[in-house]
Amino acid sequence: MDKKSVAAPDFAAPLGTTNRSLPEQICDHIRELIIDGTLEAGTWLRERDLAQRLNVSRIPVREALPVLEAEGFVRMVPRRGAMVTTLTLREAENLYDIRESLEVLAARLAARQARHSPPVALLECLERGRAAAEAGDRHGVEAANAAFHGEILKLSDNPLLQSIMKPIKGRVRWLFHLLPSRDPHSQLLKHQELCDAIASGNPDLAAAVAYAQIVRTRESSLAVLRTLLPES
Amino acid sequence: MDKKSVAAPDFAAPLGTTNRSLPEQICDHIRELIIDGTLEAGTWLRERDLAQRLNVSRIPVREALPVLEAEGFVRMVPRRGAMVTTLTLREAENLYDIRESLEVLAARLAARQARHSPPVALLECLERGRAAAEAGDRHGVEAANAAFHGEILKLSDNPLLQSIMKPIKGRVRWLFHLLPSRDPHSQLLKHQELCDAIASGNPDLAAAVAYAQIVRTRESSLAVLRTLLPES
DNA sequence: GGTCGGCAGACTGTATACCAATGTTCCCCC
DNA sequence: GGGGGAACATTGGTATACAGTCTGCCGACC
Numbered sequence: 001m002d003k004k005s006v007a008a009p010d011f012a013a014p015l016g017t018t019n020r021s022l023p024e025q026i027c028d029h030i031r032e033l034i035i036d037g038t039l040e041a042g043t044w045l046r047e048r049d050l051a052q053r054l055n056v057s058r059i060p061v062r063e064a065l066p067v068l069e070a071e072g073f074v075r076m077v078p079r080r081g082a083m084v085t086t087l088t089l090r091e092a093e094n095l096y097d098i099r100e101s102l103e104v105l106a107a108r109l110a111a112r113q114a115r116h117s118p119p120v121a122l123l124e125c126l127e128r129g130r131a132a133a134e135a136g137d138r139h140g141v142e143a144a145n146a147a148f149h150g151e152i153l154k155l156s157d158n159p160l161l162q163s164i165m166k167p168i169k170g171r172v173r174w175l176f177h178l179l180p181s182r183d184p185h186s187q188l189l190k191h192q193e194l195c196d197a198i199a200s201g202n203p204d205l206a207a208a209v210a211y212a213q214i215v216r217t218r219e220s221s222l223a224v225l226r227t228l229l230p231e232s
Numbered sequence: 233m234d235k236k237s238v239a240a241p242d243f244a245a246p247l248g249t250t251n252r253s254l255p256e257q258i259c260d261h262i263r264e265l266i267i268d269g270t271l272e273a274g275t276w277l278r279e280r281d282l283a284q285r286l287n288v289s290r291i292p293v294r295e296a297l298p299v300l301e302a303e304g305f306v307r308m309v310p311r312r313g314a315m316v317t318t319l320t321l322r323e324a325e326n327l328y329d330i331r332e333s334l335e336v337l338a339a340r341l342a343a344r345q346a347r348h349s350p351p352v353a354l355l356e357c358l359e360r361g362r363a364a365a366e367a368g369d370r371h372g373v374e375a376a377n378a379a380f381h382g383e384i385l386k387l388s389d390n391p392l393l394q395s396i397m398k399p400i401k402g403r404v405r406w407l408f409h410l411l412p413s414r415d416p417h418s419q420l421l422k423h424q425e426l427c428d429a430i431a432s433g434n435p436d437l438a439a440a441v442a443y444a445q446i447v448r449t450r451e452s453s454l455a456v457l458r459t460l461l462p463e464s
Numbered sequence: 465g466g467t468c469g470g471c472a473g474a475c476t477g478t479a480t481a482c483c484a485a486t487g488t489t490c491c492c493c494c
Numbered sequence: 495g496g497g498g499g500a501a502c503a504t505t506g507g508t509a510t511a512c513a514g515t516c517t518g519c520c521g522a523c524c
Contacts (some may be wrong), residue, residue, distance in 0.1 A: 021310070022478075046504070063295060066255075070302070072392065077506045078253075079486050093388075094390045097341065101333040106518095109329065123466045160304065160326040160403075164396055171392075254507075278475070289508045294476090311476050311515055 022056055023063040029054070030064065034084055035174045041086040045074060071167035073174070087174060090232040094223050095171055095217040100164060102174050103149075104210045111198045111206035117224050121151045122195050129191065133184040141184045146173075152198065161209035179224055252327045254288060255295035261286070262296065266305050266316055267406045273318040277306060290412065299381050303399035305406070322464040327403055328450040334397060335381075336345050336442045341388035343430045343438035351381045361423065365416040378405075380423055384430065411456055 030050070033039045046062045053060070065082045068074045072091075075080040110119070125148040132140030149169070153162050176182075190213050197209040234259045262282070265271045279297065297314045300306045305324070306314040342351070357380040360403040364372030381401070385394050408414075422445050 050502075057269075058505095059291065059294075059478060062291070063298065067298070070299075070395070070397070077487095077505095080488095081504070091392065094392045097337060097390055098392055098396065101337040105329060105333045157324040158329055160323065160330055163302065163304075164330065164400075198257060280475075290476095291507065309516095312517090313475070 016154065022060040023067070025070070026054060026056065026060055027064040027067050028049075030068060031071070031073060031170060034068075035170065035177055035232050037177060039084050043084045044080075045084065046083040066128065071170055073170070087178070087229055088232045089142055089222070089229045091171075092175055092222060092229060095168070095175065096214065096222070098168060099172070100211060100214050100218070102161065102168065103152075103214060104207045106152050106156045106158075106161060106165070107194065107198060107210035108203040108207040109158055109161070110152045111201055111203040112156050113157050114198050115201035115213055119151070119199055122148065122155065125151055126188070126191055126195055129184075133188060138181060138184070141187070144187060145187060145191070148195075152194075155198070175221070175225070178228055179221060244261060255299070256291040258282075258286060258288065258292055258298040259299045262300060263303070263305060266300075267402065267408065267409055271316050274315050274359070275316045276312075277314040277316065279313065286449060290310065303402050305402070308438070319410070319461055320464045321452075321454070321457060321461045324407055324454060324461060327407065328446065328454070329399070330400060331404070332443060332446050332450070334393065334400065335384075335446055336439045338384050338388045338390075338393060339426065339430060339442035340435040340439040341390055341393070342384045343433055343435040345387050345389050346430050347433035350426070351387055351431055352384070354380065354387065357383055358420070358427055361420055366418060367444060370416070373419070377419060377423070380427075384426075387430070397399055403420075407453070422424055 051058045051061045069076045075085050076082045129144030197206040279290050279293045283293045300310045307317050308314045361376030426441050429438040
């Protein structure tokens with residue numbers, strides 16, 4: 001197997017002077033590099049190397065890598081380092097199994113909450129997505145979609161669910177980056193339908209809609225992924 | 233608020249010379265101390281203090297604490313340290329929401345797998361629990377119960393689900409430590425029923441049984457917890 | 465008497481240097 | 495060409511140092 005070293009280019013350390021902790025920034029940075037494909041599967045991440053490139057010491061890097069391992073982006077091998085994992089078809093299926101459970105739960109809880117306070121933020125995301133779609137702004141559409149799902153989660157008002165969904169969302173994004181980008185219009189229709197179901201305040205309806213949508217996405221995505229990913 | 237410092241006694245560092253990594257051992261050790269109540273809610277965990285007591289340096293402690301935060305056992309405050317969290321009624325409800333989704337999923341997947349290979353390990357756990365119950369070995373019963381749920385998870389054959397359930401299981405144990413211990417006999421009956429449903433190879437049946445059982449447990453547990461835990 | 469400001473202490477966040485254990489590579493020798 | 499072993503690379507873990515910041519307290523001033 002061809003063991004690549006960590007990619008040389010585009011590693012400039014943008015770690016701005018925010019108030020977020022260094023390990024967190026490092027973690028986010030590496031995660032983005034993996035999701036957008038800059039760091040390919042099989043790449044070894046050496047902590048001293050990363051520390052040097054990012055202009056930090058080993059300690060924050062050492063704290064960032066286990067997080068990425070917990071999220072499934074890298075696999076840590078004792079005394080070897082962290083390797084960017086290969087997404088397999090099996091993992092994609094496992095991921096959809098989880099989503100079918102948890103996103104349905106999120107929709108159900110969101111609908112329950114929506115009875116008390118109407119989901120204005122949800123409608124806002126929808127509108128933002130529509131505007132971006134009409135402007136042909138693919139990036140804006142994706143951002144609005146992510147915000148939409150984030151709002152459902154926030155609406156569900158279950159911090160534990162939110163913390164569990166965080167790694168899931170990262171992996172879903174990773175998967176979707178491998179797929180040809182989907183039609184923004186049908187995406188919007190789906191979100192509109194889900195939004196309506198949640199806004200109706202009927203948990204069972206919202207759950208059913210969310211479930212049906214994920215199953216549909218699952219089938220079409222896996223059909224494509226079967227041609228792209230290794231079995232396991 | 234009365235800010236307790238880290239408890240002085242029973243902190244002897246038993247960290248054996250296993251091959252498991254130091255942060256992992258530290259994490260497990262502190263988690264047990266929290267679950268069994270040695271470390272009360274509100275206790276501040278100071279990393280230098282912990283490091284000294286456990287006879288390790290600060291670095292492995294620093295890597296263990298974020299894990300415990302992700303699992304919900306402590307809350308880290310920047311530049312203050314980690315505080316043992318207070319379990320609230322809200323969190324208990326959130327936890328049951330998640331379990332209703334994920335344990336049902338686990339049962340469903342396990343039943344699907346059981347069609348190909350009969351769940352002998354599951355039956356074994358059941359038998360072990362029965363033996364422990366007849367011997368009046370409460371600790372053995374609990375261990376067998378934990379093993380039973382672990383086997384379902386293993387049977388479900390979804391590594392992502394297993395990794396997600398890990399923190400959940402810890403919190404469930406934490407919760408159950410607050411409750412008066414349940415009747416081993418009715419526990420066994422429930423597990424027998426769930427085991428049969430899984431062994432039947434019918435995913436929908438297994439899911440329905442698991443769901444019904446969790447809902448039942450939820451109601452009785454929360455009734456007790458309402459008298460024990462703060463609202464939020 | 466109450467409130468504001470500053471001082472001291474405590475603790476984390478991060479950096480640096482170091483050693484030990486272990487896995488890898490590659491060269492030399494047979 | 496293949497096996498053995500030495501040199502190297504890399505992590506796991508420790509010790510130490512220093513800066514930033516938060517807390518709590520004490521005193522001064524209104």
